[in-house]
Amino acid sequence: MSVTGVHKDAETMTMTINAEFDAPIGRVWQLWADPRQLERWWGPPTYPATMVDHDLTPGGRVSYFMTGPEGDQPRGWWRVLEVDAPHRLDFEDGFADDAGDPDPQMPTMIIRVTLDEQPAGGTRMAIETTFPSKEAMDQMISMGMEEGMTLAVGQIDKLLQNEATPR
Amino acid sequence: MVVGLDDRQQTDRVFHALADATRRDIVMRTMQNEYSVSALARLYPMSFASVQKHVAVLEGAELVTKRRRGREQLVSGNVHTVRQAISLLDQLEALWRSRIDRFGEILADDPNEGAST
Numbered sequence: 067m068s069v070t071g072v073h074k075d076a077e078t079m080t081m082t083i084n085a086e087f088d089a090p091i092g093r094v095w096q097l098w099a100d101p102r103q104l105e106r107w108w109g110p111p112t113y114p115a116t117m118v119d120h121d122l123t124p125g126g127r128v129s130y131f132m133t134g135p136e137g138d139q140p141r142g143w144w145r146v147l148e149v150d151a152p153h154r155l156d157f158e159d160g161f162a163d164d165a166g167d168p169d170p171q172m173p174t175m176i177i178r179v180t181l182d183e184q185p186a187g188g189t190r191m192a193i194e195t196t197f198p199s200k201e202a203m204d205q206m207i208s209m210g211m212e213e214g215m216t217l218a219v220g221q222i223d224k225l226l227q228n229e230a231t232p233r
Numbered sequence: 234m235v236v237g238l239d240d241r242q243q244t245d246r247v248f249h250a251l252a253d254a255t256r257r258d259i260v261m262r263t264m265q266n267e268y269s270v271s272a273l274a275r276l277y278p279m280s281f282a283s284v285q286k287h288v289a290v291l292e293g294a295e296l297v298t299k300r301r302r303g304r305e306q307l308v309s310g311n312v313h314t315v316r317q318a319i320s321l322l323d324q325l326e327a328l329w330r331s332r333i334d335r336f337g338e339i340l341a342d343d344p345n346e347g348a349s350t
Contacts, residue, residue: 068337069330074322081325085333089340096346097336107335191333195325 070190079203080196087189091181094189095152098122098179105130113140118166122149128157129166141166147176155179158198173205174198247314250294255279256287260296264310273308 068085075081087094097103101117109115113132120128128144141162148156160174168174178194197203250256255277262268262276274284288308291297295314300307 068333072326072330074326079322081322081329083326083329083333085337087337087340089344093340093343093345097339103339106339107332110331191336193329193333195329 078196080194082192082194085191085193086184087191088187089189090187091152091183091189094181094191098155099151101128122146122151122155124148129162131166143168153181173202175202246290246294247296250290250296253287253290255284256291256296259284259287259291259308260310262310263297263308264312267307267309269302269305269307271305 068087069083070086071084073080073082097107099122101120104120105115105117108117108130109132113134115130115132118129118131122128124146126146128146129141130143131139131141133139141164142160143162143166144157144159145168146155146157148154156176156178158174159177161169161172163169174197176196176198178192178196180192180194182190182192184190251260258277259268259273262273270285270288271281273288274281277284288297288299288306291308292299295311297308297310300309
């Protein structure tokens with residue numbers, strides 16, 4: 067089990083998840099920096115991702131599509147905000163239209179990745195997800211309920227069941 | 234219908250209401266059982282009036298509903314609104330948990346592939 071902790075703040079709608087991996091920091095960074103490796107984990111098995119552009123420099127763009135079981139291909143993009151390899155990656159993550167251009171009607175999220183080498187070996191990864199604006203947050207909330215993140219929906223009930231289990 | 238774009242104020246009220254620990258506790262309890270305001274007031278080190286205020290905030294955010302029984306006001310949690318409020322963060326958590334699981338599997342298969350440290 068790699069996840070070591072989760073923190074959710076309902077007021078700022080921030081979700082932070084921490085994980086630890088028994089691998090050197092350079093190796094963990096590769097999973098972000100190498101598009102072929104990134105596409106092995108970014109999308110779920112039912113919606114595998116294919117990276118089209120992958121430019122991890124400040125202002126750079128990553129664009130990708132995912133291929134669903136019905137052949138549907140939702141598209142997404144990142145706008146890279148900050149990079150400090152192999153320690154830090156900040157980007158804005160959004161939905162794209164069919165041409166692959168950012169869809170202004172759709173909300174975006176800000177994702178901050180922090181990697182730290184652990185003294186005893188291994189690497190700690192923290193992912194912080196937040197919203198660029200109150201508007202984006204509200205938009206995601208309204209979408210999230212219906213269609214926004216349908217890919218994760220199957221796991222929600224499991225999650226709620228886990229929460230209901232006495233600790 | 235869910236929290237729509239026209240319901241921003243409502244969303245604000247929900248998050249404001251849930252930002253307070255006492256109010257979260259009231260929501261959790263009243264989701265399980267109906268409580269009178271006076272029963273709730275006995276649970277917290279604060280005045281009846283303060284608890285009543287908290288309940289009013291929750292009611293405004295539609296996180297709880299109130300009904301009268303004789304002289305008592307009974308409070309119960311609104312499961313629907315609470316689910317909506319927690320749902321997005323839970324979805325984000327589920328999304329990233331599954332990503333991190335796959336991430337970990339790749340590393341377990343190939344812990345050192347071309348690593349440059």
